[in-house]
Amino acid sequence: MRRFGRTMVTAALGLAVVGGTAGWASGDDRQTAVTGPPPGTTAWRADTASGRALPDPAGATPREVARFFAGLDEAARGELVRSHPLVVGNLDGAPLPLRYEANRIAVAATGEARYASLAAPDRRILAFDPRGRGQVAEVFGDLEHAEHVSVIVPGSDNDATAYDAARKPATGPAGMAGALRSVAGGSTAVIAWVGYTTPVGVGLDAAGGRLAEAGAVRLARFTQGLDAVGAPDPVLFCHSYGSVVCGLAARHTDATDIVAFGSPGMRAxxxxxxxxxxRVWAARGPSDWIADIPNVEFAGLGHGADPTSAAFGARRVPAADVRGHTGYFAAGSQSLAAFAAIAKGDVR
Known part of the structure; x- marks a missing residue:
């Protein structure tokens, strides 16, 4: 019994360092999850358009939002963008061009240098929320006319403040999305979705499911928003702690494929x-430190079974040449080629 106790304590301590892109580092900074409707909702609720009440961001479904905007003329749409950019820019179901324009306005209105690059006219920012550490989603490619759509769901240490920070090539949400889009081709749009509050470092937040549960709700609604504007059913590419989010959101999305890579588990x-x-896929490179994390759940810590294990039952993605925890989208890698094939629906 004493040996069993020591084993479980060791497992729990190991689980306290599970997480995202920071490697083996401590992280005790507990995060407050950003949830609920976007900033500016109170003013939005008090307004009207063409004499009609505006859809409540907290209660209206993305399809109801889409129907509302379909009934407005161009002038009324433009007025809402100018008057309520933070709401329109984050409103799932709103027309894509309106969201891009609204987010350019919202980013510029912050007056913060760390966000300035997001307002460039050639960028398609699909969501921007400056609360907390900030959240952002960016489209690579033409989402309005895409035949295939993929969504990158990242792990720890990702937020709007660090989104445009210098990184190694093909790492970070934007780097991964850009790499996948370049290989998958022009008919595929890829979205870098930093749409939830991620853990900081690899402490208790990363070992627990609290932030993933909040993120799963946001991811499910985001995919419903894609469906409401006529986008194809997406492929979810879920890295590290992001795979925990995807695991919890899985049954609430219309994804065609869910790909977990560098995963500590999917809470299943x-x-x-x-x-x-x-279809559920899994990949893990030979030098990914995530392999050293115990795949157990104990006292609320840990994310369960290893998705790459035979017993889990996911389809395996080749990853023998992947280096480290963030090398899955490296140019010329087996995993990137496989990811592109999945993104395009070329794998049966």
Whole structure:
């Protein structure tokens, strides 16, 4: 019994360093998850358009939002963008061009140098929320006319403040999205989705499911918003702690495929337990430190079974040449080629 106790304590301590892109580092900074409707909602609720009440960001479904905007003329749409950019820019179901324009206005209005690059006219910023550490989503490619759509769901240490920070090539949400888009081709749009509050470092937040649960709600609604504007059902590429988010959101999305890579677990014992119609894939490189994390759940810590294990039942993605925890999208890698094939629907 004493040996069992020591084993469980060791496992719990190991789980306290599970997480995202920072490697083996401590992280005790507990984060407050940004949830609920976007900033500016109170003023939005008090306004009207063409004599009609505006859809409540907290209660209206993305399809209801899409129907509302379809009933407005161009002038009324433009007025809402100018008057309520933070709401329109984050409103799932709103027309894509309006969201891009609204977010350019919202980013510029912050007056913060750390966000200035996001307002460049050639960027398609699909969401921007400056609360907390900030959240952002960016489209690579033409989402309005895409035949295939992929969404990158990142892990720890990702937020709007660090989104445009210098990184190694093909790492970070934007680097991963850009790399996938370049290989998958012009008919594929890829979204870098930093749409939830991620853990900082690799402490208790990364070992627990609290932030992932909040993120899963936001991811599910985001995919519903894509559906509401007529985008194809997406492929979710879920890195590290992002795979925990995807695991919890799986049954609430219409994803065709869910790809977990560098994953500490998906809060499910098997792929079937995710209760999704999507095909589930998993990849882990030979030098990824995530392999050293115990795949258990104990006292609320840990994320369960290893998605790359045979018992989990996911389809395996080749990753023998992947280096480290963030090298899955490296140019010429087996994993990037496989990811592109999945993104384009070329794998049966």
């Amino acid at each position: 014992g098997t792929a079937a337990a995710l209760r999704t119609g999507a």
